[in-house]
Amino acid sequence: MRKIYLHRLDLPEALDKYIKKLDETGFFKVESEVIPTRLALNRVLAGSVYARKSVPMFISAAMDGIAVQSQHTVGATKANPKRLKKDQFVFINTGNPMPEGFDAVIMIEDVNIVDEETVEIYESVPPYHNVRMIGEDVCEGDMIFTRYHLLKPQDLALLLAVGVFEVEVVKKMKACMIPTGTEIVEPEKITNDLHIPETNSVIVKNFLSMLGVDVEVLPPVPDDPTIIKEIVQNIAHDFDMILLGAGSSAGTVDYSYQVAEDLAEVIVHGINIRPGKPTILAVLKTNPGKPLIGLPGYPGSCYVILEEIVKPIVLRKYKLILPKSERIYAVSTRRISSSISDDEIIRVSVGKVLDKYFFIPLKRGAAVMEPLTKMDGKVVIPRGVEIVEEGELCQVETSKSLEEIDKNILFVGSNDPIISILADFVKKYDYTIGMSISNVGSMGGLAAIAKKQAHIAGIHLLDAESGEYNIPYLKKYLENFVLMKFVKRSQGLIVQKGNPKNIKSLLDLTKKGVRFVNRQKASGTRILLDYHLQKLGIDPSHIEGYQDEEFTHLGVALKVKNGFADVGLGIALAAEIFNLDFIPLFWEEYDLLFLPEFLHDERFQLLLDVISSKDFLDFASKLKGYDLGQISKIIKSGDLT
Amino acid sequence: MRKIYLHRLDLPEALDKYIKKLDETGFFKVESEVIPTRLALNRVLAGSVYARKSVPMFISAAMDGIAVQSQHTVGATKANPKRLKKDQFVFINTGNPMPEGFDAVIMIEDVNIVDEETVEIYESVPPYHNVRMIGEDVCEGDMIFTRYHLLKPQDLALLLAVGVFEVEVVKKMKACMIPTGTEIVEPEKITNDLHIPETNSVIVKNFLSMLGVDVEVLPPVPDDPTIIKEIVQNIAHDFDMILLGAGSSAGTVDYSYQVAEDLAEVIVHGINIRPGKPTILAVLKTNPGKPLIGLPGYPGSCYVILEEIVKPIVLRKYKLILPKSERIYAVSTRRISSSISDDEIIRVSVGKVLDKYFFIPLKRGAAVMEPLTKMDGKVVIPRGVEIVEEGELCQVETSKSLEEIDKNILFVGSNDPIISILADFVKKYDYTIGMSISNVGSMGGLAAIAKKQAHIAGIHLLDAESGEYNIPYLKKYLENFVLMKFVKRSQGLIVQKGNPKNIKSLLDLTKKGVRFVNRQKASGTRILLDYHLQKLGIDPSHIEGYQDEEFTHLGVALKVKNGFADVGLGIALAAEIFNLDFIPLFWEEYDLLFLPEFLHDERFQLLLDVISSKDFLDFASKLKGYDLGQISKIIKSGDLT
Missing domain, CATH: 2.40.340.10 (MoeA, C-terminal, domain IV)
Structure with a gap:
């Protein structure tokens, strides 16, 4: 009995058709396992990971030199050096904790050691100069990786540094290769010249091992469809993928097709590619969703099908994008x-x-x-x-x-933890799309979009005149814009647990003994603060710590948590993450500004789908301090009069 | 005690200086080990490898169809089909051995099965049509890999197929990482906020494991030069490379430099790169040749030094060039x-x-x-x-x-096993330079050089008029040429052991019952044959097998060895490899024709050095049938009048 090929397909069509089928049967659903972080090299994270500790965990010297109090350095110059006496300085090495009461470091190269008790300095340094702050690298609570991140050596180091000793990764696949053919023999067992060495399994096993798939190779099976069928049925339960070696062609002893037809649904038989034509792509009926692939018997063909069909399927199953330097x-x-x-x-x-x-x-x-x-x-x-x-x-x-x-989507602008969550959901819907998030503040984000240097900006810009958010700024700075309403979020005062300094409003920031921590200039939160300070007639110079700037909400909350400040302005979620008290003050509108041309990009549609999904909305609605009432509503410059 | 950096170097200078030093101390000398082929994925071969068996080992059908005797098909056409009766055809599947007496296969698609005993065919096929010959893929005796070949999945399959079950590969390196610093603690053991997690070793271990280096990480060692020194001395014997973590800077507790100065010769201290400046590159005195590297303590710096210094050293030690798809x-x-x-x-x-x-x-x-x-x-x-x-x-x-x-050097032209040997020696002298060898015959080689499509051609072209080799052809076809005299080689008749057909000269080729195997048209050996046949007045049509062409000397010898021919014209070495008898007839001049512009290429100088080396000459002089009297003498077109 000779088989004829089913209607042969071109390669892209064959692969698409097969992937679509495997998708339907649930083959690409993520399966995960938890393993020690130290063993997770080259594995793919199954879920997002948050920092459990900050890096660094204490305030330390960033240089070898002397620890000083910045106020003692005021006025020092090259021309007019200043002398510091014992108790005014401490020798310190890189990485050492800053001694109590000292807030800056002067590099040893810039210090003249006069005697054991006296040094001469030539510069005036601000607070925190040459000092590594807590969380300078990573803040506790930060999402350090979205799901489907491929773990490289430095990623493992960061995970361990932030206290994550076990990780949930995509489970390893197990494939079984069944070489078929009465004449084929394991090469080491060849005893006569008519034996053909069975070496395709060597290619298959090693090729797939390089992609992180464990392959078990069975001894060669004779050309007997009953035996082959029995073996497939017996092992199907234990493997994620079954590869039949040879027999997928149309010879009288090519039984792979018969086996596939009996046990599986054959999706593709024959591909218009050379070498590689006699290929069977099927899905088991007995173990629904499991791929059964009939590999061609010639090594040149087998290799092509590994590269062109099996590899993309494995990568997709693993949510893996191979790194490459270009x-x-x-x-x-x-x-x-x-x-x-x-x-x-x-x-x-x-x-x-x-x-x-x-x-x-x-x-x-x-x-x-x-x-x-x-x-x-x-x-x-x-x-x-x-x-x-x-x-x-x-x-x-x-x-x-x-x-x-x-x-890659370039996301710039204001910082909000919900953006990392969005990036993680984007990966969930399409693992091939990443988001690089840059915190440059709302105005920085707006500028990047104006200069067409980014795809999306997160902005929450309060117009002082109208009290309205975002739109007035866009009208002023952009000829043409597309804004997607995103979330209203609760901004307020983040204070220590129990609010020991009894802070109730912005008016309390000027109270004696209250140390404030600010956000960086041009950030939406800074603009919000300045707007209200002005409205209330508060002079910023009366606020202790107004010059002390952090770049993120979590950075502000962390400084409060660690006692380096008593209060900061930030979002409710940041207070929640660190178990701090929160005094809500305003609802502000945090929206997404798009590069107008991005609307015609497939990734825009994906983002819109993600943001509108029940999945994402359910998740976001459980986060503290967000209102999703207007989410995904789009406002274009042309819509406004 | 603060150290100051030695004269700091720019990165390329620092790396060069260190590599030069390691070269002097013998660090880069190849060490090898023998391992099973099945376990050799991603390892680098330490020596060249020859096929012990041919692939395939028997004559077989290359298609599903019917085996026929080609003489029975003469005259069949679409318009005028021919019927074959029982005994004149045998159904056969791809890969099956050809039945005795049958010499061609007709594809099943082109056969009309009339009844069980009769088929109708529509084409006339020549001998060996759709037949896989012995050694079609690889001939026994072929060099299948030069030294320093990186073993990929398909390479392992080929090695097993040709009967090579163990391979000599470059030995795995073992490195030891000693994290130093009183304040650093393994991340899992951190108990208070002033501990710094020791995570650089995680980067080092995993980074190097991806390059195939085993890294043992010791527990963190306090900042005490005596202890560090003792540890280094104790372990130096067991490792190929020692990495000191941190302490390579100029702080008061940075003891790596002190340790390095006491135990090693410091080649570089301080590199003009950011991050990465505080780096020590040294060579142990106690265990001469072993590198001692002081890595900077900050992760960003440590990573840079791994990439820019440690990685190139490991690759050089392994003779490894990482593959990359472009x-x-x-x-x-x-x-x-x-x-x-x-x-x-x-x-x-x-x-x-x-x-x-x-x-x-x-x-x-x-x-x-x-x-x-x-x-x-x-x-x-x-x-x-x-x-x-x-x-x-x-x-x-x-x-x-x-x-x-x-x-890559493109070598085209005539086939000689000594060219693979040359390629292997080139690798030995510079592992970064490969040679792709294409057998297109002497005239094909000459044409490729004329068209500037290759760097070197191997040629042995006998001018029928003058009886002189090569130069007459070059004068005729090239305006400008550079020829390097290479070897004289003995061409003669390759016959079965004991010379059962009693063949003594070309005159015997027309004897009844003598089956000849020829070389392909335009090959130098074919031209040589035709020249002498003409001189002797022999009509080629009287030689049985004159139409049967092989592409290499080994292919000819193999056909004789396997009894498919009684005699062929080829070089002595081919007869030697298969233990056949050889009747020497002529010395011919096999020379290397260079692309003239290649003379100014560094690779030309390398080739000249290799060909003139005692090493290569010793090896070549032991090969049977070569005369090296004129080797490396260069003749340019301008030198001739």
Whole structure:
């Protein structure tokens, strides 16, 4: 009995059809397992991960030098050095905790040691100069990874540093390869010249092991459909994928098709590719959803089908995008200064906006680990170059493939923990799409969209005249805009548990003994604060700590939690995460500003789907301090008069 | 005691200086171990490997169909079918041995089965049509890999198929990481907020494991130079490389430098790179040649030094060039026909000749494994395209990095086993330089050089008029040439052991019952044969088997060995390899024709060094049938009048 091929398909069509079928049967559903973090190299996270501890956990010297009180340094210059006496300075090494009462470090190279009890200094330093703050790298409560993140060496280090010793990862697949053919023999067992060495299984096993799939190879099975069928039935339960070696062609002893037809639904038989034509793609009936693949018997064909069919299926099952280093040219979104005497390596986010690549520098400095885990690539600023201007083209060595970079969404603007959650949900709906989140404040976000350097900005900009959010700013700065209403969020005062300083309103910020922690200039929260201070007639210079700036809500909350401040303005969720008290003051409108051209991008539709999904809305509605009443409503500049 | 950095170096200078030192101390000398082939994935071969068996080992059907005797098919056409009766045909499946006396296969699709004892055929087929010959993929005795080949899944399959069950590979390196610092603690053991989690070792261990280095991490050691020194001394014997974590800076408790200065020769202290500056590169005195590296303590710096210093050292020690897939455009050196209905994947060699990439198709067909192991990349000829013309630009997806491809030497022309040996020696002298060898015959080689599509051609072309080798052809076809005299080799008749047919000279080829096996047209050996036949007045049509062509000397010898022919013309070495008898007839001059521009290429100097080395000459002089009297003498077109 000779079989004829089913209607043969072209390769992309065959793969699509098979993936669609496997999707229906639930094969691509994520299965996970919990393993020790130390063993998780090259595994894919099954869920998002939050920091359980901050890095660093205490305030420490960022340099070797002397710890000082910044107030004692005021007025020191090269021309007019100042002397510090015993008790006014402490020698300190990089990484050492700052001694009580000292708030800045002067580098040892800039200190003249006069005698054991006296040093001379030549500069005036502000508070926290050369000091590593708690959470400078990562704040407790931060989402450090979204789901489906591929774990690299530095990721494992960060996980351990933030106290995550076990991780939930996508489960390893187990595949079974059944070589068939009466004439084939394991190469080591060949005893005569008519034996054919069975070596395809060696290719299959090692090829798949490089993708993280465990393959069990059975001894060769003779060309007997009854035996092959029996074996498949017996093992189907224990494996995620069954590969039949050879027999998928149309010879009189090619029984794979017969086996597949009896036990499975054959989706594809025969692909218009050379080598590789005699291929069977089927789905088991007995164990619904499990793929049964009939590999061609010739090694050249078998290899093609591994590369073109089996590999994409495994990657999809694993939600895995293989990293790849490529060299591209990208535009700098910042002015970057660099040391003239050193090559400097800057880790960056990279995205493609309207056919041009842009990069956003991540946190700099040797001490931080997070940029190593978040980077899309790196830029080397060679010695001899002091400044890279905004808009300058630089070579970027990516650590992701261009396919992945091209799909990357550049999200800039105001900081809100819900954005990380959104990024995680985006991954859930399409694992190939990542979001690089840059906290540059609402105005920074608006500017990036105006300059077409990002896809989305998160903004909450209060117009002082109208008391209205966002729209007045957009009208003023953009000719053409697309705004998606996102969340109202509760902003208020974050204070220590039990509110020991009895803070009730902004008026209390000027009280003696109340130390405030502020947000950085141009952030929406800072604008909000300044707006209300002005309205209340409060002079910021009367607020202790007004100059002390943090870049995120969690940063503010953490400073309060650790006792370095008594109060900060921030969102309810940040207080909740650290179990702090919260005095709600205002509802503000945190919206998403889109690059107008992005509306025609497939990723926009995906975002809209995610944001409108029951899944996401359910999750977001359980977060403290958010109102989702207007979520996903779109306002375009043209709609307004 | 604070240390100051030694004169700081720029990164490339620092790496060069350190590598030079490690080279002097013998660190990069290859150490090897023998392991089972099945476990050798991603390992690097320490020596060249030869096939112990041919693939395939018997003559078999390449298609499902009927086995026939080609003489019975003469005259069959569509219009005038021919019927074959029982005994004149046998049904046969792909891979089955050919039945005794049958020499061709007709595809089942082209056969009309009239009844059980009769079939009708529509074509006349030549001998060996749709038949896989012994050694079609690989011949016993072929060098299948040069040293320093990185073993991929398909390579393991080929090794097993040719009977190589154990391989000698470059030994795994063992590194030891010693984290230092009184304040650092393994993350799982942190009990208070002033502990710093020791996570650099996690980066180091996993980073190096991805390069195939085993890393043992010791528990953190306090900042005490005596203890650190003692540990280094105790473990140095057991490891190939020692990494000190942190302490390489200039703080008061940075003892790595002190340790390095006492136990080792410090080659570099301080590199002009950010992050990464505080780095120590040293070589142990106690265990000469072993690297002692002081890694910076900050994770961002540590990572940079792993990437920029440690990784290149490991790769060099392993003779490993990491594979990388890139898309380039390359010129086809052949006219290629392809199926109009299928996407066709062609494995190719790729090289850069005078700033243009060229590709040479490797053996086609699904059945062969060797192209999978030799390929530099692949070309997909899409369905709908029937012909790729010579000179046409195609996209190539490489399986090697461009750095590797750019250094690849394209060697074309006549086949001689000594060329594989040369390629192996080139690797020995510079592991970054590969040679892709294409057997296209002497005239094919000359043409490729004329068209500037290759770097070197191996030629042995006898001028019928003058009886002189090579130069007359070059004068005729090339305006400008550079020829390097290479070897004289003994050509003669390869006959079965004991010479049962009593063959003594070319005159015996026309004797009844003597079956000859020929070389392909335009090969130097074929030209040599035809020259002498003409001189002797022998009519080729009187030689049985004159039409039966093989592409290599080993292919000819193998056919004789397996009894499919009684005699062939070939080199002494081929007879030697298969333990056959050899009747020497002529000395011929096998020389290397270079692309003139290649003379100014670094690789030319390397080749010259290799060919002139005692090492290579000793090896070559032991091979049977070569005369090295004129080797490496260069003749340029300008030198001749």
